[in-house]
Amino acid sequence: MAAADIPREKKVMYNFLGSSGLRVSNICLGCMTFGRNVTLGSPSQQDEDSSHQIMDRFVQWGGNFFDTADIYGPHFSEQIVGRWLERRERDNFVVATKCNFPVGVGRNRNSVGLSRRHMTASITGSLQRLHTNYVDIYQTHAWDAATNIEETLRTFDDLVRAEKVRYVGLCNVNGWQLQKIVDTTDRLGLNPVVSLQQQYSLVCRESELEPFQVCKANGIGVLPWSPLKGGLLTGKVKRGVKPSEGRLGYVANNISPHGRSFEVFPHYNNFTNKDFDVLETAQAIAEQKDKSVAQVAIRWLLQKDVTSSVIIGATSCAQLDDNMGAANGWSLSQSEMNNLDQVSSVAQFYPYSSINQANVHRNNPMARDYVVRSKV
Numbered sequence: 001m002a003a004a005d006i007p008r009e010k011k012v013m014y015n016f017l018g019s020s021g022l023r024v025s026n027i028c029l030g031c032m033t034f035g036r037n038v039t040l041g042s043p044s045q046q047d048e049d050s051s052h053q054i055m056d057r058f059v060q061w062g063g064n065f066f067d068t069a070d071i072y073g074p075h076f077s078e079q080i081v082g083r084w085l086e087r088r089e090r091d092n093f094v095v096a097t098k099c100n101f102p103v104g105v106g107r108n109r110n111s112v113g114l115s116r117r118h119m120t121a122s123i124t125g126s127l128q129r130l131h132t133n134y135v136d137i138y139q140t141h142a143w144d145a146a147t148n149i150e151e152t153l154r155t156f157d158d159l160v161r162a163e164k165v166r167y168v169g170l171c172n173v174n175g176w177q178l179q180k181i182v183d184t185t186d187r188l189g190l191n192p193v194v195s196l197q198q199q200y201s202l203v204c205r206e207s208e209l210e211p212f213q214v215c216k217a218n219g220i221g222v223l224p225w226s227p228l229k230g231g232l233l234t235g236k237v238k239r240g241v242k243p244s245e246g247r248l249g250y251v252a253n254n255i256s257p258h259g260r261s262f263e264v265f266p267h268y269n270n271f272t273n274k275d276f277d278v279l280e281t282a283q284a285i286a287e288q289k290d291k292s293v294a295q296v297a298i299r300w301l302l303q304k305d306v307t308s309s310v311i312i313g314a315t316s317c318a319q320l321d322d323n324m325g326a327a328n329g330w331s332l333s334q335s336e337m338n339n340l341d342q343v344s345s346v347a348q349f350y351p352y353s354s355i356n357q358a359n360v361h362r363n364n365p366m367a368r369d370y371v372v373r374s375k376v
């Protein structure tokens, strides 16, 4: 399909990233599948030519937002994105990258975590590989229990002032960690956090219980990652059948060339009966609406009011086209959203169950809203 074949009304929409003034396409292209990936290792990783074709296609759909990380490869994904970016108008795109995981070679014990030392070295490397003077969003890839949060947040602030970074983002935190970051940033008068990348999909909704409530109350935009649970929510995996192809097949069969255990990726493995119940509900809705399951799963995320942009992954232009079909031009009805919410709901265990029960009749529309709601 050529660019002209994508009707204007199907192209991406633009959202503000949280309460910041930065505008991003409602679908972000995740670049984790670009280049050899020592950690992930899947044979469906794409070489540079194919990755650049996927990026070009994404731009034809109207997309402006790319997500990568120093650990993807390590470094190969950022290099592939950088070589694409240097031949384009840099200012037209929003580029996000991350740091925390160990990427150093040999015995460099400082090449990990969220210390001032590692973050400063890490952004320098990322900027070189990305062929740019600044990244739009610099994100912590995970919480670092070894570094005081003040050190990390002051370093972020300095990187913004040094014009190496435009906005500060986070990934993979729990509720108290996120609230602590928000409060510390306020207390020290630092640049605020604008986004949170978290695993979020029809089969992974636990973050609604706490982190997203902090996001909602503080104008932090959610960027769901693994919206298709690595491929499960495309329908390519059947109940009771071990996956054999793509990333999920690779993880399920534990065939790492490095002899690594795939226990580090439990979220791409060991699917439950409930996951398949959710998938079947999404499949039924997809059939009725003449959409793919992937489109229904991504659309459900786009209609959650905390979402700023959904980070998709694709190993071909055909997969990209399928997923981009969720971006615009149609929506899930209230009853379809309700069905999906119901079948995928997270068990309400204590103390959430007690808190909910105590607040059944406490709806005050003027009070600050913490609850994740659907837009229809």
Ligand SMILES: NC(=O)c1ccc[n+]([C@@H]2O[C@H](COP(=O)([O-])OP(=O)(O)OC[C@H]3O[C@@H](n4cnc5c(N)ncnc54)[C@H](OP(=O)(O)O)[C@@H]3O)[C@@H](O)[C@H]2O)c1
Binding pocket: 029, 030, 031, 032, 033, 042, 044, 067, 068, 141, 171, 172, 197, 198, 224, 225, 226, 227, 228, 229, 230, 231, 232, 234, 236, 245, 246, 247, 248, 294, 311, 312, 313, 314, 315, 318, 319, 320, 322, 323
């Ligand atoms: N912050 C974090 O900790 C974190 C963690 C993970 C990911 N991320 C970000 O999120 C992005 C997306 O994550 P993800 O790749 O796990 O997303 P995903 O959408 O859950 O899975 C993508 C994978 O599913 C398969 N797939 C995608 N669309 C398909 C389609 N239409 N039909 C059939 N198969 C399809 C492909 O794998 P196969 O072709 O191999 O089957 C593809 O690589 C990453 O690129 C990265 O930027 C962030």
